[in-house]
Amino acid sequence: xxxxxxxxxxxxxxxxxxxxxxxxxxxxxxxxxxxxxxxxxxxxxxxxxxxxxxxxxxxxxxxxxxxxxxxxxxxxxxxxxxxxxxxxxxxxxxxxxxxxxxxxxxxxxxxxxxxxxxxxxxxxxxxxxxxxxxxxxxxxxxxxxxxxxxxxxxxxxxxxxxxxxxxxxxxxxxxxxxxxxxxxxxxxxxxxxxxxxxxxxxxxxxxxxxxxxxxxxxxxxxxxxxxxxxxxxxxxxxxxxxxxxxxxxxxxxxxxxxxxxxxxxxxxxxxxxxxxxxxxxxxx
Amino acid sequence: xxxxxxxxxxxxxxxxxxxxxxxxxxxxxxxxxxxxxxxxxxxxxxxxxxxxxxxxxxxxxxxxxxxxxxxxxxxxxxxxxxxxxxxxxxxxxxxxxxxxxxxxxxxxxxxxxxxxxxxxxxxxxxxxxxxxxxxxxxxxxxxxxxxxxxxxxxxxxxxxxxxxxxxxxxxxxxxxxxxxxxxxxxxxxxxxxxxxxxxxxxxxxxxxxxxxxxxxxxxxxxxxxxxxxxxxxxxxxxxxxxxxxxxxxxxxxxxx
Numbered sequence: 235x236x237x238x239x240x241x242x243x244x245x246x247x248x249x250x251x252x253x254x255x256x257x258x259x260x261x262x263x264x265x266x267x268x269x270x271x272x273x274x275x276x277x278x279x280x281x282x283x284x285x286x287x288x289x290x291x292x293x294x295x296x297x298x299x300x301x302x303x304x305x306x307x308x309x310x311x312x313x314x315x316x317x318x319x320x321x322x323x324x325x326x327x328x329x330x331x332x333x334x335x336x337x338x339x340x341x342x343x344x345x346x347x348x349x350x351x352x353x354x355x356x357x358x359x360x361x362x363x364x365x366x367x368x369x370x371x372x373x374x375x376x377x378x379x380x381x382x383x384x385x386x387x388x389x390x391x392x393x394x395x396x397x398x399x400x401x402x403x404x405x406x407x408x409x410x411x412x413x414x415x416x417x418x419x420x421x422x423x424x425x426x427x428x429x430x431x432x433x434x435x436x437x438x439x440x441x442x443x444x445x446x447x448x449x450x451x452x453x454x455x456x457x458x459x460x461x462x463x464x465x466x467x468x469x470x471x472x473x474x475x476x477x478x479x480x481x482x483x484x485x486x487x488x489x490x491x492x493x494x495x496x497x498x499x500x501x502x503x504x505x506x507x508x509x510x511x512x513x514x515x516x517x518x
Numbered sequence: 519x520x521x522x523x524x525x526x527x528x529x530x531x532x533x534x535x536x537x538x539x540x541x542x543x544x545x546x547x548x549x550x551x552x553x554x555x556x557x558x559x560x561x562x563x564x565x566x567x568x569x570x571x572x573x574x575x576x577x578x579x580x581x582x583x584x585x586x587x588x589x590x591x592x593x594x595x596x597x598x599x600x601x602x603x604x605x606x607x608x609x610x611x612x613x614x615x616x617x618x619x620x621x622x623x624x625x626x627x628x629x630x631x632x633x634x635x636x637x638x639x640x641x642x643x644x645x646x647x648x649x650x651x652x653x654x655x656x657x658x659x660x661x662x663x664x665x666x667x668x669x670x671x672x673x674x675x676x677x678x679x680x681x682x683x684x685x686x687x688x689x690x691x692x693x694x695x696x697x698x699x700x701x702x703x704x705x706x707x708x709x710x711x712x713x714x715x716x717x718x719x720x721x722x723x724x725x726x727x728x729x730x731x732x733x734x735x736x737x738x739x740x741x742x743x744x745x746x747x748x749x750x751x752x753x754x755x756x757x758x759x760x761x762x763x764x765x766x767x768x769x770x771x772x773x774x
Contacts, residue, residue, distance in 0.1 A: 241686040242605050249598035250609060253616040256654040260631035267634065320531045323524045337766060342535050344762045346715035348732055349751045352739050353538035356545065359743065363541055396535065454626035457717060461739055471626045478630050478722070491627045498622055
């Protein structure tokens with residue numbers, strides 16, 4: 235092996251080895267173990283079955299799955315409704331204001347979601363800020379319990395994931411060719427028509443990317459219902475966590491994780507199919 | 519949309535994003551134990567943090583893991599980004615597939631898959647397992663950031679260096695690294711932030727022998743709100759803020 239080959243080999247080998255050992259193999263293990271049977275001694279044992287998957291469809295667990303999907307779906311829609319106009323306004327702001335506004339979105343994007351969730355706890359607890367503010371002028375006569383409700387869980391999820399929706403939307407909108415909008419207006423389109431026939435289709439890749447970045451994490455953020463929702467509400471994240479740490483049922487927890495991976499695969503397929511079609515459309 | 523509506527929409531979203539954090543930070547300086555009323559400025563909760571050896575331990579553990587894992591991920595990722603942009607090799611597609619699947623896959627799945635791997639490999643959860651996990655989730659960010667930077671400049675530079683007799687490792691260390699340094703530093707800072715803030719993956723791969731700050735905060739918050747936690751969260755937030763701002767300045771440098 236000459237020197238050139240040597241450097242190339244090391245650079246590629248190190249990375250591939252890392253991904254193979256800590257991504258590929260553990261990933262395959264999750265899939266493999268999901269087809270096994272629970273065993274209290276060794277965590278799982280060989281007889282290959284579909285029991286875990288059949289169990290997941292049992293009404294008790296299917297309900298958890300359904301609830302989590304509904305939470306994710308609603309969170310995604312809420313984020314989209316708030317973010318779409320916001321990202322549009324940001325992308326149309328004057329050039330010297332834009333960097334600062336963008337930075338203000340990027341900071342929460344990187345800030346620990348746990349810290350931000352905790353900040354919500356302070357606001358919403360019975361003797362917290364919101365209640366104090368409402369009690370003082372007599373808007374309410376008794377503290378309302380905001381914490382440990384579905385409402386609190388939604389606020390927590392939207393609060394944590396909002397920047398993940400804004401940034402992909404903004405990225406697409408900033409690059410949008412505004413001459414297309416002008417052309418549509420010149421040809422007599424109303425503002426509504428410009429939006430539906432020009433702005434919306436052009437921003438769809440961003441909408442899709444944002445939805446993926448919100449929908450999937452929303453299934454797993456177990457500490458949000460833990461801290462804001464009491465024990466009533468359950469996301470897939472809480473469920474998987476319990477299977478591994480409390481119930482010690484690796485195969486069942488793995489099967490639930492495979493479900494999340496399949497959901498991820500599905501979304502990636504949708505995204506790529508769509509963006510390929512979109513690109514073909516644009517070059518025409 | 520009218521101007522007035524635009525301004526109020528933007529202000530409402532920013533108030534939502536920053537209001538709770540601002541309240542948290544303000545009350546970390548409050549004299550009173552309870553976060554209902556303001557009773558005067560005080561640094562006593564920060565002082566109290568310094569008297570808590572458990573918290574300080576967790577803080578230093580977090581910093582150690584974040585520093586080492588971000589450096590390993592940056593070194594490995596820069597090398598990887600260089601390799602995929604410079605060479606054609608059989609597993610190139612698989613490589614990118616793995617990079618993107620790590621970025622996309624839900625944290626919880628990564629957490630439990632690594633947990634099972636470590637248990638079956640007989641590794642005790644603690645410093646080493648945490649380090650491996652953190653390098654794994656930081657690596658793709660560095661690769662994507664640095665790869666974007668490498669593909670952004672003229673390949674003729676590398677060809678010229680080669681024609682003048684530079685060998686591959688010389689091209690890498692003398693040409694590529696200096697040119698992509700801002701991107702590398704940004705990748706390092708963002709990895710540091712990711713590592714410092716991670717809750718879900720760390721939750722599964724660390725043990726009681728090695729506590730880190732986010733998990734310590736998690737268990738403290740479950741017991742209730744205290745001004746010490748406010749102070750702790752403020753410190754962590756300011757650290758993130760500093761790292762992200764620095765990374766932002768560096769990536770701006772790239773665009774110039």
